Amino acid sequence: MDHAKSIEAFKEASRYIPGGVDSPVRAFGSVGGVPPFIDRGEGAYLYDIDGNRYIDYVQSWGPLIFGHCDPEIEEAVVETARKGLSFGAPTLLETELAREIVELFESIDKVRFVNSGTEAVMSAIRLARGATGRDDIVKFTGCYHGHSDSLLVQAGSGAATFGNPSSPGVPADLTRHTLLATYNDLESVERCFEQSEGIACVIIEPIAGNMGLVPAEEEFLKGLRALCDEHGALLIFDEVMSGFRASLKGAQGLTSVRPDLVTLGKVIGGGMPVGAFGGRREIMAQLSPEGPVYQAGTLSGNPVAMAAGLASLRKLKSDPSIYVTLADRARKLTEGFAAAAHAVELPMVTEVRGSMFGFFFTDEAVKNFEDAKRGDNEIFKAFHREMLERGVYLACSSYETGFISTAHGDELIEETIRAAYESLERIAE
């Protein structure tokens, strides 16, 4: 495969944009090499500026559940754009999309739209703090909730549960209000509640997708619910990734546990920048202008973005069997990957939730971030490179989740598995 134009484009981009990208993971830092610069997408395929074609298992990191250039979503976007790109005033589209979401999610009575997942989570945390009058929050190591200050936190020294900033520029004064717990480990959450005077909320990806794909166990989620109730803290499900991906109702279609607040993003915008947060009526009533907790956005509820989201959600609602098909294909794909790895005596464990899939080069079950780190990153890097050269575009980090779209037919899955056999045989040599 020739990458000459992408190599040149990356050089040029790096002259004007830090690291040549607008979001760090895109720079291919953890797999090496130069990221292909994309010219266009079509269904399951990406085409780069060198004219190479790839089967795309990233799908813009989740949003494109119908693949690239779905005609109905495209039409909704174009038609809406013709009427004006933004008004900063109410439109009917916002209410329509809000109604679709409220009808789907039992835990959401009201919802507010923002422009990204980061914004959705940041606002939900402020709302939880405002509604409870408390400052501390609990998050889990390995879960990603966007790049707002309170959530860029890593474990401190020793047994302390209070976090340290994971990026320069984040005040330690702020992150000491973020306590860190271990995913799928209820005792670690109990310790947080013992150490803090006032926990406003526990935030979790109920299906973690940012340490690879690691679902929360049902008993663990039930335990979180009980702990939050006992201590008067709110439970926030960050479903920015799992929403409309794991099932039509996200993780909440797969667990009986109900959160107080939910954050959404990715699929909800159908490829346009949209985030949302919602929850019980009395909590959402705390939000400005109904209540005192301030939150706002010039482009929030943007009509073109709402139209894309609405078209996507209506398509999903009209045929919920999509998720069965997508999960079958995801399972077929990961079983194929595992068989290809085992054929050359490399370890692999896999996970599937709806249209989301994950794989780790380890033979031990992965329940939390510590386990995820045991995956062999050198093999992953080599696998990523070999697959890319064979026309398969996988997420460029072992801590990311893969996504199937409705455009990924059985033949493409089979082609991908064949590429996996070839790649892994090459690596084993």
Ligand SMILES: *Cc1c(COP(=O)(O)O)cnc(C)c1O
């Ligand atoms: C992607 C993601 C976010 C951040 O969303 P952005 O739109 O990238 O700001 C937050 N939470 C989870 C679970 C995500 O997967």
